[in-house]
Amino acid sequence: MNFNSLKEKQVMDDNGTQANVPETQDDIFQKCLKKVEEWRSAGIEPYGSRYDNVDYIADVRGAYKGDASEVIKKRIAGRVMAFRVMGKSIFADIKDSTGRLQIYVNKNTLGDNFDHFSRIDIGDIVGADGELFITKTGELTLKVHDFKMLSKAMKTLPEKWHGLTDVEMRYRQRYVDLIVNDDARDVLRKRALVVREVRKHLEEQGYLEVETPMIQPLAGGAAARPFKTFYEALNCSMYMRIAPELYLKRLLVGGFEKVFELNRNFRNEGLSRRHNPEFTMLEIYQAYGDCRTMMALVEGLITSVANKINGSMQIKKSDGTIIDLTPPWTIATYSDLVKSKGGPDWFDVDTQERRKRAEKMGLRLDPKAADFEVTNEVYEKLIEPTLINPTFVTRLPADLIPLAKRCDDNPNYVDVFELEINGQEIAPGYSELNDPVEQRKRFMKQLEGNSASGDYELCEGKVDEDFLNALEYGMPPAGGMGVGIDRLAMLLTGADSIRDVILFPHMRPKSNK
RNA sequence: GCACCCGUAGCUCAGCUGGUAGAGCAGAUGACUCUUAAUCAUCGGGUCGAAGGUUCAAGUCCUUCCGGGUGCACCA
Numbered sequence: 001m002n003f004n005s006l007k008e009k010q011v012m013d014d015n016g017t018q019a020n021v022p023e024t025q026d027d028i029f030q031k032c033l034k035k036v037e038e039w040r041s042a043g044i045e046p047y048g049s050r051y052d053n054v055d056y057i058a059d060v061r062g063a064y065k066g067d068a069s070e071v072i073k074k075r076i077a078g079r080v081m082a083f084r085v086m087g088k089s090i091f092a093d094i095k096d097s098t099g100r101l102q103i104y105v106n107k108n109t110l111g112d113n114f115d116h117f118s119r120i121d122i123g124d125i126v127g128a129d130g131e132l133f134i135t136k137t138g139e140l141t142l143k144v145h146d147f148k149m150l151s152k153a154m155k156t157l158p159e160k161w162h163g164l165t166d167v168e169m170r171y172r173q174r175y176v177d178l179i180v181n182d183d184a185r186d187v188l189r190k191r192a193l194v195v196r197e198v199r200k201h202l203e204e205q206g207y208l209e210v211e212t213p214m215i216q217p218l219a220g221g222a223a224a225r226p227f228k229t230f231y232e233a234l235n236c237s238m239y240m241r242i243a244p245e246l247y248l249k250r251l252l253v254g255g256f257e258k259v260f261e262l263n264r265n266f267r268n269e270g271l272s273r274r275h276n277p278e279f280t281m282l283e284i285y286q287a288y289g290d291c292r293t294m295m296a297l298v299e300g301l302i303t304s305v306a307n308k309i310n311g312s313m314q315i316k317k318s319d320g321t322i323i324d325l326t327p328p329w330t331i332a333t334y335s336d337l338v339k340s341k342g343g344p345d346w347f348d349v350d351t352q353e354r355r356k357r358a359e360k361m362g363l364r365l366d367p368k369a370a371d372f373e374v375t376n377e378v379y380e381k382l383i384e385p386t387l388i389n390p391t392f393v394t395r396l397p398a399d400l401i402p403l404a405k406r407c408d409d410n411p412n413y414v415d416v417f418e419l420e421i422n423g424q425e426i427a428p429g430y431s432e433l434n435d436p437v438e439q440r441k442r443f444m445k446q447l448e449g450n451s452a453s454g455d456y457e458l459c460e461g462k463v464d465e466d467f468l469n470a471l472e473y474g475m476p477p478a479g480g481m482g483v484g485i486d487r488l489a490m491l492l493t494g495a496d497s498i499r500d501v502i503l504f505p506h507m508r509p510k511s512n513k
Numbered sequence: 514g515c516a517c518c519c520g521u522a523g524c525u526c527a528g529c530u531g532g533u534a535g536a537g538c539a540g541a542u543g544a545c546u547c548u549u550a551a552u553c554a555u556c557g558g559g560u561c562g563a564a565g566g567u568u569c570a571a572g573u574c575c576u577u578c579c580g581g582g583u584g585c586a587c588c589a
Binding site for chain 1: 514520522523524525526537538539540541544545546547548549550551552557558559579580581582583584585586587588589
């Protein structure tokens with residue numbers, strides 16, 4: 001009568017058996033449920049428990065020394081990635097976190113269990129005991145004596161040859177991506193190693209890792225729009241931090257001399273290939289240092305991490321160009337870089353002339369742009385993208401970074417650096433401002449600037465009085481630095497998109513209808 | 514936020530100037546005791562992202578919406 005029964009009837013008429021039923025993903029699920037029941041009634045639990053003394057596949061491969069007569073018994077566990085049935089023998093590929101190994105099963109060795117084994121699907125997780133041998137075609141293989149079901153998969157894996165390429169699904173269902181795409185797994189594992197090595201290096205240098213609030217009453221330390229939230233128990237609005245800076249400086253006041261924090265910042269901004277609003281930032285402060293202290297530190301840090309991760313100072317990008325991290329890194333002043341593009345007399349000519357030159361070089365300028373913004377356009381559009389090998393850009397215009405400490409010899413410049421690698425800013429470093437009166441003045445000016453621009457409220461027009469209070473107790477002069485860990489991971493893994501180095505990048509939730 | 518591109522079976526993709534959806538893998542059944550993208554035979558699987566519109570007829574053309582990608586902007 002209804003559609004389904006008609007359809008099933010037709011199937012029956014066509015081939016005279018009841019075996020074939022309509023096949024959708026849901027039907028496959030039902031089929032698997034049935035398999036689970038059948039296994040259970042045969043005394044096999046498809047969702048196994050603890051499975052001890054498992055060898056990593058990489059170690060199993062290492063154990064075979066080329067002597068075919070030697071008997072090597074091993075136990076492995078992992079996911080079935082391929083399954084090739086040949087009558088009374090079966091080959092399957094098992095994958096664990098260290099690699100892949102082919103297993104071989106035949107009816108003579110397994111007996112009744114062979115039929116149970118033959119019901120395994122690609123995607124199931126199994127354990128297997130057996131001994132190693134080399135097949136006719138020369139592949140190291142485990143001949144299975146016994147196996148154990150550890151987990152039955154109810155969904156089919158993406159296709160074995162092309163894998164999973166749909167970018168959206170790779171990010172939304174990262175677990176599938178990780179099962180199927182070895183390179184995704186490698187990149188994300190490398191990222192974890194980057195984080196580990198960064199910590200190790202800093203600890204070895206005597207820096208103390210600290211954790212400061214991620215939910216803050218005022219979101220300071222950077223110019224960015226914060227995420228706002230509400231703290232029920234305290235009955236007040238709070239912000240997700242945009243930077244840990246103001247708390248880390250409080251620690252300098254408190255007497256911690258070398259500290260770092262490696263954790264998430266949140267900025268309420270758009271997403272792009274290079275930006276994720278929730279990103280991992282390393283901030284480091286060192287009392288009695290300045291931005292040059294930080295330059296030496298970051299050069300040592302990144303080269304050491306690169307060496308541990310890649311074993312090389314060269315990184316090949318997807319387009320074939322090579323980034324060379326070999327120290328010492330280039331140091332260039334902002335002005336010299338701008339002059340190299342805009343002409344040696346760039347800063348001597350008048351504003352009109354600078355505009356004319358910039359436009360001649362193909363820049364489209366906002367007619368309202370201030371003079372220093374015109375210059376900065378030249379820097380950002382024409383110079384920054386060309387800084388592929390590591391370059392410390394120093395002595396930036398004070399207009400650009402109003403909160404930093406001025407250079408001793410010229411108050412028009414600030415004593416900072418921006419580390420550029422691969423045309424991207426990887427780390428800014430500062431000689432930190434420790435004059436509380438000057439700091440208050442700049443905060444006030446910044447507030448005015450923000451209310452004037454009217455883009456958004458900066459923490460509702462409030463100044464972090466507690467931070468100023470801390471400064472008034474006296475903060476040692478210090479060098480400070482921030483390193484974008486996601487971007488560093490991109491650099492060291494050659495990833496083109498920041499999302500490739502983030503396990504679960506943000507996605508717009510799918511509406512349920 | 515703006516511009517451009519994409520969305521077809523569980524996955525990877527075809528589908529021409531509009532004519533009513535197809536392949537491989539995965540799945541089912543059978544054969545096969547050294548395969549490895551196993552092979553061979555047979556079979557099933559679709560709200561063509563969603564909703565409207567044009568048309569005798571829409572996967573295909575138009576509009577809106579949803580989701581994604583890239584670029585720009587915001588932003589270090």
